[in-house]
Amino acid sequence: MRAALARLDRMAKKISTEARKKDTHEKIQLGGLIAKAGLRYEKRALLLGLLIDGASRIKADDAERRRLLEIGEKAFASDAD
Known part of the structure; x- marks a missing residue:
């Protein structure tokens, strides 16, 4: 046991x-x-504000979600080069 x-x-x-x-x-x-x-090097409060604002935008606007997704995908793709 x-x-x-x-x-x-x-x-x-x-x-x-x-x-x-x-x-x-x-x-x-x-x-x-x-x-x-x-x-x-930005302040944590600013970063949190950006993230909160972005989260509310992508919940409310599918076009904004797609736009930001495209920007991010391009940034990741540029790393692969």
């Missing part, structure tokens, strides 16, 4: 560690997007 509980505890810790690593990797990637956009 004790061995089974210890095994379950190790499994839970492994899952927790993997989830933290995945979360950290995602945050690093998101930070990279800020740098790629040329906003690395």
Whole structure:
């Protein structure tokens, strides 16, 4: 019984560690997007304001969503060159 509980505890810790690593990797990637956009040295409040404003715009306007998506896709494509 004790061995089974210890095994379950190790499994839970492994899952927790993997989830933290995945979360950290995602945050690093998101930070990279800020740098790629040329906003690395802007204040965090400004960045958050831009993101909040952008989120409300793309929810309300499909044309704006498509326009911004195209800009982003072009930026990623230019990296591949």
